[in-house]
Amino acid sequence: MSRNFKFLMLCLFAVSSAVAQKFEMGKVSVEELQQRSHPADSSAEAAILFKKGETTFDYSPEQGFLMTTKVRTRIKIYKKEGYDWANFAQDYYKENNNSRERVSFSDAVTYNLENGKIVKSKLKSDGEFDEQVNKFWGRKKITMPNVREGSVIEYEYSVTSPNLTKLDDWDFQTSIPVNYSEYKTEFPEYFVYKTNQRGFVFPKVTTDKAMKSFLITGKERTGGEGFSTVKTTFTQDKIDYEATKTTYIAENLKALKDEDFVNNIHNYTAGVSHELSVIKYPNSPMKFLSTDWVSVAKNIYENDDFGAELNKSGYFEDDLKALTAGTTVIEEKIGAIYNYVKQHVKWNGFYGYSCNDGVRQAFKDKTGNVAEINLMLTAMLREAGFNANPVLVSTRSHGISFFPSRAAFNYVIAAIEYNGKTILLDATEKFALPGLLPTRDLNWLGRLIRKDGTSTEIDLMPSILSKETVSIIAGMDATGTITGKVRNVMTDYNALSFRQRYAGMKEDDYLERLENNNNNIAVSEYKRENEYELSKPLTETYSVSDSNDTEIIGDRIYITPLLFMNVKLNPFRQETREYPVDFTFPFEKKYSVTIDVPEGYTVESLPQNVNFATESKFGSFKYLIAQSGNKVQAVITLDVLASIVASDEYPVLRDFFQKVIDKQNEKIVFKKI
Structure with missing residues (x-):
């Protein structure tokens, strides 16, 4: 063997040993502790080594x-x-001993560098917590000790589960850089799992086969006849089987940055998920699981904590009769039942499509989880004669599942079908209405399940335009100070979002925010109407004084028609985008502006009228402006007709909004006479 070859082999061995050591627990280096910022991302607050x-x-x-x-x-x-x-x-399932999961933490240590030496702080019992989430789920938590800037932390945890149907998702990417991520699975030949990779970064995947075995212990009793003694003989049978080993490795992953108008960033995070699809034990017929959404929905419906709860009605019959007595108008009857449930049973904040304490107990306690409230609502609507059924939902925070699975859903709402249309209802949100779901529910598609267990896909996304109509009547003096009146009318999801955000806020706090968000205007005489009359548009009116949105150069005054409400920056400034743009709901924003020509001035020029739309019609913009006597009147309308715009349409969307912004920033010019 040549000297050069030996030297090369030694170098390779040293490199491989260093790499292997880098990923060993307890082998934290001084260099790791001394590192002040991430080599590839100096802005990172932390990194997964x-x-x-x-x-x-x-x-x-x-x-x-x-x-x-x-x-x-x-x-x-x-x-x-x-x-x-x-x-x-780490969450774990805990409803009963047969399906209970076990979670344990170990080797949890914080490392710090003190006077050039590595100091270890081990996790103690007071840093470990076990919480009850609900009847079905618990949560074990750790809080690492002695953490400071520069610390390195390590921990190991294990989850043992008899539930083989779904593995926890493995995310290679997260909101901080990831230097190295590795995930291995070892599936016995008896179980076939569907694998799904998501995101825009794909790991290196290798697969191998290996023989494994386990022992089955049996016992046999002999004797016992006459005066013979009973003997127990134990036997062990070794069962050999083939296991499929798969390894996923991803390295040097950038931090995944959340962007505006993204539904749930986890939908686009690089990761892998597995779902059990076939069980094939020896000498037994194959069992197919989660083969389609229909089977998943039927299995959920047949669960005692779901379908059986819909059949309970005695606890509300008297109240229901009183609610619907003398009411013949369908919409009024639906509204009466919906409002009763919403007001009588308060949501405790827990999600899920299974009841925790049951609908009867929730009715008695006047509080319950999502399932208890909306299954109760469905049962009451059925009892009142409506074709009402539950709808399984995955909320926006839960994400979107790519293949059939019970875990794909985490929520349930109600639906009424009549006269060829479907009305969706969720009684957990105090500001919602029949047909107006909380925005957390607006996550593409749900699954409506009928009494016979059949099911169908249902669109959760709203089709109506939620409108915001702003009217401004303003005048201006020779110094450029604008004074006037503003009236803002909001409907549907615009009104719902406003009520959720600001109802109950002190007026002074809201007015401070209103002024700051509109270029430091001064607001007075503020009034709000229909804040709690949910079926009516929400309206706010106020007087305004603004000296920051006019420009005086020589004998001319320059203003934009939208005054202090003008938007100067395009919300879509990136050149490219990997994720769809999610507006949550389609909307219309319309401004009607009347501006008095300042005394001693005349109109020198106005922007040109325009009317344009995207080719695929997801957006349109109209800009009409004219002088009428001593007034300038403008009507500016922006319509976004799609809740979701695909990423391949992003360049069109970005250019569309840029044209809108550019047009809104064109000036009216007044010239001194």
């Missing part, structure tokens, strides 16, 4: 196959803003 997970299966004589996922993580904290990364929580 490595995260390694492995899911394996072991056979238990009492419970059969159990699935265990072990995760080892090392995180570097660069800034105080990254301290939250020193906290971690």
Whole structure:
């Protein structure tokens, strides 16, 4: 062997050893602790130095196959803003002993550099917490000790579960840089899993086969006849099987930055998910699971905490009769039942499509989770004679599932079908209405389940335009100070969003925000109408004084027609975009502006009228302006007709909004006479 070849082999061995050591728990280096910022992202508050997970299966004589996922993580904290990364929580299922999951933490240590030496702070019992989320779920949490800027933290946790149907999603990417992410699965031949990769970064994938085995212990009793003693003989049978090992590795992943108008960034996070699709034990017929959405919905409906709760009605019959007595108008009857449930049973903040304490108890306690409230609403509507059914939903925060799964849903609402239309209802939101769901529900498609267990897909996205109509009547003196009146009328989701955000806020706090958000105008004589009359448009009126939105140059005054409400920057400034643009709901924003020509001035020029739309008709813009006597009148209308605009349409959307912004910033010019 040549000297050069030996030297090369030694170098390769040294490199491979260093790489392997870098991903070992407890081997934190001084260099890692001394690092002040991430080499590829100086703005990062923290970084995942490595995260390694492995899911394996072991056979238990009492419970059969159990699935265990072990995760080892090392995180570097660069800034105080990254301290939250020193906290971690893992949910676990706990309803009964047969399906209960076990979560444990180990090797949780914070490392700091003090006087050139590495100091370890181990997690103690007072930093570990076990919380009850609801009847079905618990949550174990850790808070790492002695965390500061520059710390490196490590922890390991494992989750053992008899529920083999779905593995926890593995995210390679997150909101901070990830240096190295590795995930391994080892599936016995008896289980076939569907695999789905999401996001725009794909890991390196390798697959291998290996033989595994487990032991089955049996016992046999003999004797006992006559005077013979009973003997118990134990036997062990070794069962060999083939396992499929798959390894996913991703390195040097950039921080995933959330953007404006994104539904749920997790939908686009690089990751992998697995769902059990087939069970094929020896000498047994194959069992197919979660093969389609119809089967998933039917299984959920047949659950005692779901379908059975819809059949309970005795607890509300007297109240329902009183509510609907003498009412023949369908809309009024629906509204009466809906408002009764909304006001009688308050939402406790818990999601889920399964009841926790049940609809009867929720009715008695006047509080319940999502399922208890909306299944109660569905049952009452059915009892009143309506064709009402539950609709399974995945909320915006829960994300979008790519294949059939019970875990794809985390919420349930109600639906009424009549006269060829469907009305969706959610009684957990105090500002919602029949047909006007909380925005958390607006997540593409739901699954409506009928009494016979059949189901169908249903569009959750609103089709009506939510409108905001602003009227401004203003005058201006020779110094350029604008005074006038403003009236703002909001309908549907614009009104709902306003009520959620500002109802109950002190008026002084709201007015301060209103003034600051409109270029420091001065607001007086503020009034708000229909704040709690939900079926009516919400209206606010106020007087305004503004000296910041006029420009005087020589004998001319320059203003934009939208005055202090003018938008100067395009919300879509990126050249490219990977994610769809999610407006949540289609909307119209319309301004009617009347401006008195200042005394001693005349109109020298006005912007040109325009009317344009995108080719695919998801957006349109009209700009009409004219002089009438001593007044300038403008009507400016922006319509966005699609809730969601695909990423390949982003260049068109960006250019459309830029044209809108440019047009709105054109000036009216008044010239001194």
